[in-house]
Amino acid sequence: MKQKIINVEQSEYWNEKSGPKWVKNEDALNERLSILTNELFLRAKLKESDKVLDIGCGGGDTTFRVSKLLGDGGHVVGADISHTLLNHAKSKFSNIDAMKFVHCDAQNYSFDGNYFDKVISRFGVMFFENPSEAFKNILGSMQTNGSLNFVCWTNMMENEFITEGMDVITKYTQKVLPEVTKDPGPFAFSDREYVNEVLQSAGFKNINIDKVYTSISTKDSAEQDAELLMGIGPRARILSEENLSSEKMSMIKNEIIQLCEKRQIGKEITYKACLNYVSATK
Numbered sequence: 557m558k559q560k561i562i563n564v565e566q567s568e569y570w571n572e573k574s575g576p577k578w579v580k581n582e583d584a585l586n587e588r589l590s591i592l593t594n595e596l597f598l599r600a601k602l603k604e605s606d607k608v609l610d611i612g613c614g615g616g617d618t619t620f621r622v623s624k625l626l627g628d629g630g631h632v633v634g635a636d637i638s639h640t641l642l643n644h645a646k647s648k649f650s651n652i653d654a655m656k657f658v659h660c661d662a663q664n665y666s667f668d669g670n671y672f673d674k675v676i677s678r679f680g681v682m683f684f685e686n687p688s689e690a691f692k693n694i695l696g697s698m699q700t701n702g703s704l705n706f707v708c709w710t711n712m713m714e715n716e717f718i719t720e721g722m723d724v725i726t727k728y729t730q731k732v733l734p735e736v737t738k739d740p741g742p743f744a745f746s747d748r749e750y751v752n753e754v755l756q757s758a759g760f761k762n763i764n765i766d767k768v769y770t771s772i773s774t775k776d777s778a779e780q781d782a783e784l785l786m787g788i789g790p791r792a793r794i795l796s797e798e799n800l801s802s803e804k805m806s807m808i809k810n811e812i813i814q815l816c817e818k819r820q821i822g823k824e825i826t827y828k829a830c831l832n833y834v835s836a837t838k
């Protein structure tokens with residue numbers, strides 16, 4: 557049968573509708589992203605007195621983690637465009653003095669100028685319509701000698717956490733994965749040369765982009781993992797467009813559970829991941 561190609565605007569992967577899904581899966585995602593979060597924090601070399609900006613902070617997990625590392629004089633601002641996620645973050649972390657959340661579009665928000673020592677982001681900077689302008693704006697918020705550290709996905713096909721189960725879903729739906737472009741979306745910064753160009757044109761110096769092979773893992777059961785895989789990213793998008801019968805949905809789920817079981821060693825399910833760790837200075 558001929559495959560239907562869905563024309564998904566990548567930016568649609570992240571909009572206000574994505575918020576509740578992220579909140580629902582937050583703990584599961586934070587667990588899976590813990591190895592790469594540790595790596596991001598090591599690279600950011602946070603100091604107790606740092607003023608830190610966390611761009612696209614979502615539910616505030618990384619912002620909170622920064623706050624725990626700060627001492628006197630240090631504080632962290634989590635910035636996000638999603639009301640749903642920021643409200644969620646505020647409801648969890650409202651009582652921590654060294655941390656605040658700002659609802660804004662980081663592309664053009666008037667942050668305090670020449671203020672932050674460190675800007676960090678875990679998967680929160682790939683959704684800008686005009687990345688050069690957005691990073692110019694972010695640069696303006698940084699002190700002289702301030703540094704930027706973020707982590708983003710490389711090529712989707714090198715990230716099993718994103719692709720696992722996709723074949724099952726395409727088999728049942730006859731749809732194919734949308735083409736990945738540089739349009740705003742999770743994979744907009746897959747290409748290192750492009751990221752370098754964006755940061756250079758925004759005025760950043762000492763740009764360094766490390767492509768790192770790592771892993772994403774969970775102690776969830778295969779069934780819980782399959783549910784998560786079906787509930788996020790391109791897989792969820794295709795499934796939500798198809799309106800499949802509950803019988804077909806459970807056939808898909810069963811096949812994906814089997815895939816998750818095959819990955820399980822002891823209590824851990826692991827996916828190969830490939831990320832770009834990006835750093836630059838003002």
Ligand SMILES: C[S@@+](CC[C@H](N)C(=O)[O-])C[C@H]1O[C@@H](n2cnc3c(N)ncnc32)[C@H](O)[C@@H]1O
Nearest residue numbers: 612613614636637638661662663678679680683
């Ligand atoms: C994939 S989520 C990552 C969330 C969080 N950093 C984490 O790792 O849990 C991307 C986040 O970027 C935010 N975002 C997207 N475009 C943004 C913009 N222009 N300004 C601020 N935040 C933005 C989204 O609302 C979302 O919370």
